[in-house]
Amino acid sequence: MKISITDYNSCSAAGADIHRLRASLSSQVSGLRSNDLSGSDVPTWIGRVTDIDNVHDLGVWQSRNNVLALIGLASPSAMGDSIQHSIQHLIKQLGRERIGVVIGSSTSSIDRTEMAYTDLSDTKSFKPAYQQPRVHNPHAPGLFVAHHTGIRGPAMTVNTACSSSAKVFATAARWLDAGIVDAVLVGGVDTLCLSVVHGFDSLQLVSASPCKPFDATRDGINLGEASGFAILQRAEDAPASQHTYLTGYGESSDAYHMSHPHPEGEGARLSIAGALAMAKLAPQDLDYINLHGTASRANDSIEGKLITSMFGDAVPCSSTKGWMGHTLGAAGITEAIIAFDAMSTGLVPGSLNLQCLDDDVSIDIQAENRILSCQHVMTNSFGFGGNNCSLVFSRGSN
């Protein structure tokens, strides 16, 4: 499998576009802040995108999630003016029906549903301003992205919790291989909302401090919000100037518990092994792994021990959640972009906030950034329901 990535962009608390994300990564400046989400009193830190609060003119599409998608589509992208500009170019070239949309999300636009519930009518129904069927449903981000970009090909939203926007790459690769489309806009969009901040708090999973992935003293996650997009095309159709490819994916299930990972990481092992096998790579061929690394006690212990057993200390690893928090359904693509962007920039981010590595873990991880030449990188995403996805990206000539 060789699928080209012809443009991409990321929007999170660590930077509203890929260029600002690169600057934050390079300077190790975190976007996390003490929880100031409207209506929430949970003592924790969050990765909030402040630009969202300035956009109120989406009409019947208005939701925090859709505004976040819009910023990711409109802000300066890696290889073009913006993702929406690159899509306009592709529409002229291919036709709007020959482009697909696959977006990952866990909350879709539930932020808007929460708001509707604070202002229900006397008959306990949504007031006219909230009568937005295309917003109050799980496919909302897919519908909005297709609407905003003018894409008219098949559109789908993947909702597998925190693996959602990793799985969109696998889906897009299969659609391209089958020839039903000539390009796919994949993405992940997930906003902060009361459901996730108070939901993860009910599971006692949030930290009252900035999160510290893989640190011995870590005590929970910080929630964040992000949108990320990538344009995928078959390698033979892509411009010769681009050299970043999706070369493998692995998808698996834990078959263990709705909210606790498999204690030996068996599902995660399957997704990592599956992605390596599809990319025809041995573990030591990887130059960097962006870990799921949520900073929860369980995830980092299980993932850390699994990576120790599969890779030893042969591959540089890090969790980048200290920059923007755990962005849930957008984490997959946010971290995929960080991983494959490292092949272009040579900047391999460190594991921000790591001071003392967990005793159970013996992997090549450090707080400081590194400058490395990367040929193959991996990213891991594990979600509720025991849903796992690993991706391998490679750099090469077309």
Place this chain on the structure above:
Amino acid sequence: MSHDSTYKKSHTCKVASIGAWGSYFPDTAALADMLNAPICSSDEQLKEKTLDEKLTEENPAGKYSAGPKPEAIPANERRRAPLIVRLAVEASWQATQKVGISPQDLKCVFVSGLGDTSLTDYMCSVLASDMKKLSPTKFHNSVHNAPAGYWTISTEVMGAANSVAGFEHSVAVTLMDAIIQCNYEKAPILIAFYDAPVAEPFKALLKNEHAFAAAIVIYPEDSDKEGTRLTMELSSVQQDAFQESASQESASQQNTSINWPVLATNNSYLQDIYTNNPAGKVLCLLERLLSPAMLSSPFTLPVSDGVSIRFTCSQ
């Protein structure tokens, strides 16, 4: 390059088995009876023939209105499992039992167009109150992939499980995606379609009042497995054949401009599921798979505002 002739125009899989559940039909055989019942002059006549009237009078929501109790989920888990989880798992269990394959050998794709509005209602009601204290179990059950999670946990499936949504295009886009995955990965796939009645505050914008689930197991085109061949062919919709559903006006309502295939049965209950339950759109496929006389008649479903898929079944 845009319409590359090197790529196949059509994609085929084999449908090896079907599971189904609704408030008036506990399994596929009962659904087939309803679909194949003689066309009656009035719905009342049909009702007499197909429904247990006494129970219906006592409980208009349906003979099985409490929802299915899938044996695949252990009893202690089943009590806490939300309705859409039980719907999805019941239909999936029926389909896999019939085909004689272990669920562990199946990848799966789960789809619901509306998600779990009952849990959304619970969460949003709590979060709109002063005490924002959520139940941790209800929170983890609120993820859209809860049905896929319960399925993989209950049946010890460690393969790929997907959970997707496509609003009114849910059935078409999921069939398309699963058929492509089935042939790309050369592996059989379980597809589950399910939607539950919407919670009260959503009723003004999302219409569905019926619980419905169906599941099919598909095999790659070149598999030796016996099954009905299902072929799909995508084509662009003419610009003037659909209204500007991307416009601001139509975004405020469900898209009514689509010409959905006509369902042959005049059973008003099934027609209501077909019209208002996003997962119920799969009835136009089930009708062909369960009614020999209808098998070879193709049908076309929109998969987006610009593309439709023509499906053809054959033995």
